[in-house]
Amino acid sequence: MKKVKVALLFGGRSGEHEVSRNSAYSVAKALSDKYDVFAIGISKEGEWYGPVPLEDIKQFVPEHYADKKITILPHPASGGTIYQLPGLKPVHQAEVFFPVLHGTFGEDGTIQGLLDLAQVPYVGAGVLSSSVGMDKIFMKKIFAEAGLPQVPYLYFLRTLIDNHIDKIITEIEEKLGYPCFVKPANLGSSVGISKAVNRGQLEEALKKAARYDRKVIVEKGLSVRELEVSVLGNDQPRASLPGEIVPCNEFYDYRAKYIDDRSALYIPASVPEEAVKRLQELAVAAFKALDCAGLSRVDFFLTKDTNEILINEINTMPGFTTISMYPKLWEYSGLPITELVDELVRLAVERFADKKRNITTYEE
Known part of the structure; x- marks a missing residue:
């Protein structure tokens, strides 16, 4: 053949x-x-x-x-x-x-x-889904519109950080407090992310994040567990069982993911059955809110004090490395990577066929 x-x-x-x-x-x-x-x-x-x-x-x-x-x-x-x-x-x-x-x-x-x-x-999401999924600010706005629970956050442009950093820091302190996490709006794999617990660290974190993107997002720091769910499909996506990441460092930054290689992955995550169902429902809802296609990984926080589930972000082209959660979760759910990539190719052809149904000339 x-x-x-x-x-x-x-x-x-x-x-x-x-x-x-x-x-x-x-x-x-x-x-x-x-x-x-x-x-x-x-x-x-x-x-x-x-x-x-x-x-x-x-x-x-x-x-x-x-x-x-x-x-x-x-x-x-x-x-x-x-x-x-x-x-x-x-x-x-x-x-x-x-x-x-x-x-x-x-x-x-x-x-x-x-x-x-x-x-x-x-394979994967289209133009709009990809760009919105990449931009954490627009992603969060769409999640909010869809009624999905999230961590409190603020965002700022690089020009404001360059010229009015003291004013920005004061606003963050008043509205979010410490600890807080500072991230470039358009970057993945925890690149450029810092945790700040005081004014000096916050100033340094804002300047660091602004090196990577013109928009910077600041999130309230909470005591949480980090959970992830893999999603697969087009118009009728399905979700895997959730997995849990326990970072080897203070949080799951680039070094914890790819350099130190000591973070622990637990598949499946040890959470109650009702939490599993809720995580899967929210993962599919996030996928649909952005009109994704093919694959995505949705990352969650589970607060340690109240067991509240909050969406952190969606990743429209998750990693496929030996330590990546996306293929590992599907493998545990009964779909080995050879069958997973086969399904992704099939979904790409399916989505393309659907796009070709669109008329691109004016007709009465």
Whole structure:
């Protein structure tokens, strides 16, 4: 049987470039038996190279592929054709694109817009869902509109932090107090996040977060357990059992996730049955509120004093590394990673077929 040709995108212009490479390696391995995988490495400068052999994905070095620069064209006539640069010589015809890209220029709607212009099927959320899911401020506004419970928060522009930081700190102290968490609005994997317990730390945290994004969000610090639920599907998504993360550091930052490698993952989370049901319901509600597609991981807080469930955020392209909760939760729920990626490709084709039903010319 002819194998479906999948173009796997990884790397990219993001602070999560290295995480993406590790995720893509796991996905490529899971796809390799059933699919014809054409791996495309995107450099930190945004240049595309390929094909990259599976064994080179984790340690992708763009300079090793200087004679394999490639691109796609942003119009439907290209039909998933991958072209070599310079000269635009066709080198591959992809049937489905799988963007295993985390963070900016991959999970924020930009690559999704390009793939929509090229009119090709791709795994994961579309432009709007991706961009809103990436922007924690707009994400929280939509969650609030949907009536989903959240942690109290404030947000500020970088220009205000640059010019009126004392005023901002006073507002945070009055409305949220200490401890509080400071985050860039548009970044994942806990990059640029700090916990502040006093005015000096808060000033430093605001300046740090503003290095990564022009919008900064500040959340009230609560004593919580951190739970995660994986969601899979299109219009009728389903949720996995919840898992729990116990950070090795004070909170689940980038170092705790990917460097120190001492955080504990518990699958399933030890919570009452009614809490499991509520977490699953809220995860699906969050997925639908953003009109996501394919996959998402929804992160929750469970307050230790009142057992209140609060949504932290949604991740529209969760990690697939060896320590990533998204595939682990589905594996525990009876869906191993080979079947999971197979289902994601199927969902991409399904969503694309539904999009093609849209009329793009005026008709009475």
